Structures are given as structure tokens and as C-alpha cells.
Amino acid sequence: MTTFFLARHGETIWHADHRYAGVSDVGLTRHGLGQAAALGAWAADARLDAIVASPLTRARRSAAPAVEVTGLPLRIDERLLEVDFGKGEGLTPDELAAQYPEAWSAFRRAPASSPLPDGESGRAAIARALPVFDELHAEFPDGRVLIVAHATLLRLVLCDLAGIDPDGYRDLLPVLGNCTITTLAYPWEAECTTPARPRTRLLGFDVPPSSAAH
Template identity: 75%
Template sequence: MTTFYLTRHGETIWHADHRYAGNSDVPLTRHGLGQAAALGAWAVDARLDAIVASPLSRARRSAAPSVETTGLSLRIDDRLVEIDFGDGEGLTPAELAERFPDEWAAFGEAPASNPLPGGESGRAGIARALPVFDEFVEEFPEGRVLIVGHATLIRLLFCELAGMDPDGYRDLLPVLGNCSVTTIVYPWATESRAAHHPRIRLLGFDVPPSRAAI
């Protein structure tokens, strides 16, 4: 079993204004850089075996302090890029509701199944990113891996691995803090007999790095 630390990148100039940033490459704010530095301080004692990030600059820049403090090389995996929000990129929820009322309503009802206009479905994002976990389990079967990615994709993957319907991710997990740490053990051999049993054990969700377990 491998321990994964799932981390959203630091604050960006779009997120500060509540704008949807999917695969658009937008920079971190000064506050976001500080959040990345706090994550790097946490990584000092985390005994990590690998650090992997989305190719977008906000994820790579957020991973950089952890790379510096641990001496590990930064791995980039294109499959960890954020969901593509298509024509919704850069828009606020109010602007989306005004420009695409029907599509925005459908997205709200089933956001993993109904993409925004011209965008990628959440379920497609799960399918492309999920193999990353199995590959790291094979490489580090008892290891510790930090993944620096994006809020929507992390929440979708979490729901999938926890045996929950990804279409409920916005209700179940409305917020994921910048550079917070979600700790899971995967794969987890559960004894649950539920139809959709979890494949992970959750050790911490959305915990600020200053308080995250190591």
C-alpha cells in the first residue's frame, strides 16, 4: 500500500476572483507563493519518495518548494492536468449562468457527467488520471508520494476511489484549500460489503500543511 498526499496548487489570480481555471495556465498570486512555501516546509519531514505535478505552471510552481526542501526531482504527468472547462474558462459562476444557462444548470445537476460547453467531462478526467495511482503503487509499493494538482480533478478522483458517485463531488466536497493536504492509503483492502466499497483509507482531508500528519 502506498501513501498519497493530494495537494491543490496555491492561489492564482483567477481563483482570487472566483473564475474557473481549468487547463488555462494562470500564475500564482503572492499569497499562492506563500502557500507553496508552507507546503515545502511540511515536505521537509514527510519522508517522500516522489513528487509529481500537473504540467500547468501553477502546479509546478506550487511543487517547487517541496522539491527544493526534499532534494527530489519533480516529475510532470500530463494526465494530472485540471479538467478542461471549455468556454467556461476564465468565467465566474454568475457569468456562466448568464451566458450558458442550460449548460450551467445541467453541470450543476451532474457535474461529472455534463461538461461545460466545449469542455471535458469529469468522468473523462477520472479515466485519464486514475492510472497514475496504480503506476506509483507499482514503483513504490510501500512509499509516500506527493501529487500537486487541481481542485476539481482531486475531488473527482477522491470520490471515485472512495466508492462515491463523482457527480456528487461539488455537494460533498465544496471546498479544497490551496496547498492543503489530503492523505490516503491506496489500494486499501477493505472488509466492507457495500456495493461501492472504498479502495482507499482516508487519513486526513483538506488539512493545512502546518497541521498535516507526516
């Protein structure tokens, strides 16, 4: 099994207003850079074999301290982009409700199946991101890999790997902290396998780097 450490990027300049960033290339705040530094301090003793990030600046900058302390190259994978929220990018929930009331209501009911106007569905995002895990497992079958990506994408993937309907990701996993660590053993071979069984073992969720196991 490959051990994956999943981390959301650090705080961005749109955090205070709760604006949807999606594929917009939004920068980190000073606090976000500090969160990235804490992730790097954790990585120094994590015995990582690879560091992979979304191409967006906020993910690359968040991975940079881990790259520096480990000496590993930063691998960029386009498939780890955040969900594209279309016309919702840059808007707050209140603004979305005012400008696109029907689409916003549908998104809230089934966020993986009902994309925002001109946006990408969560299920499509899962389909593009899952092969990343299979390919990294094939390359590092007993390895340890840090993935730095985005809150919505990571929560969607976690639901899918756990055998949970991803339309429930906002209820089941309402928050994923900046630069916190979620640890997976993947793929997980359960003793009793059915289509509903999880494909991963969750070893830790949303743990601050200072408290996360190595």
C-alpha cells in the same frame, strides 16, 4: 499500500473573481507562492519518495519548494491536468449562467457527467487520472508520494476512490483549500469487499500543512 499526499496548487490570480481556470495556465499570486512555501516546509520532514505534479505552471510552482527541500526530482504527468472547462474557462459562475444558462444548469445538476460547452466531462478526467495512482503504487508499493494538482480533478478522484457517485463532488467536497494536504492509503483492502466498498482509506482531508501529520 502507498501513502499519497494530495495537494491543490496555491492561490491564483483568478481566485478573487472565482473564475474557472481549468487548463488555462494561470499564475500564482504572492499569497499563493507563500502557500507553496508552507507546503515545502511540511515536505522537509515528510520522508517522501516522489513528487508528481500537473504540467500547469500553478501546480509546478506550488511543488517547487517541496522539490527544493527534499532534493527529489519533479515528475510531471499530463494526466494530472485540471478538468478542461471549455468555453467556461476564465468565466465566473454568474457569467456562465448568463452566457450558457442551459449548460450551466446541467453542470450544476450533474457536474461529472455534464461538461461545460466544448469542455471535458468529470468522468473522463477520472478515467485519465486514476492510472497515475496505480502506476505510482506499482513503483512505490510501500512509498510516500506527494501529488500536486487541481481542486476539481482531486475531488472527482476522491469520490471515485471512495465509491461515491462523482456527480456529488460539489456537495460532498465543496472546498479544497490551496496547498492543503489530503492523505490516502491506496489501495485499501477492506475485510469485506463489494463493488461499493472504497478503494482507499482517507487518513486526512484538507489539512493545512502546519497541522498535517508526516
